[in-house]
Amino acid sequence: MDWGRLEALWGRIVAGNTPEWPDGKALEYLIIRGCELSNIEVEYSYTIRPKYLKNTIAEEIDGLVYLGNIPFLVECKDRHKMDVLPIYKLHSQLSRHPPATMGCVFVDGEFTDPAIYLADLLTPQRIILWNRDNIGSAIQAKDFSAILQRKYKDLCKYGLTNYSSAFNDLEV
Secondary structure (H helix, E strand, C coil), rough: CCCCHHHHHHHHHHHCCCCCCCCCHHHHHHHHHHHHEEECEEEEEEEEEEHHHCCCEEEEEEEEEEEECCEEEEECCCEEEEEHHHHHHHHHHHCCCCCEEEEEEEHHHEECHHHHHHHCCCCCCCEEEEEEHHHHHHHHHHCCCHHHHHHHHHHHHHHHCCHHHHHCCCCC
């Protein structure tokens, strides 16, 4: 799928018109494919099935992308208002991965104020939040890499998600 088709798919996701896709899978595909088209190394969704759990699924990962040598676990949610639960889930998953592993939560809507507030309190800060505007901007620019790099640098510099009310008061 090329950028033009991704843009069309994004329009259908925003409109809630993706009946041929299982729930959430259209957004998941769009994000990973958009990163791939942005020359980011990617792994599409996968499951972790340790033998000691007798092939029971221990985790489902929506994708993995690499910004240079920095890996980002991807969590995608098809919701217009995102609460904190997927952020906590990803935070928990990250605790089982090497410390250099970061995470991104992508939502086709907005994060609630409590979700943003609680995301800022999580330590260590390892999760980058992407809302509808961010995803749309990346698709329009045909570049997920530049936005991911800026968001990562801001998180490292300020220790806050870029949705924090405190972030808006900083010199950026």
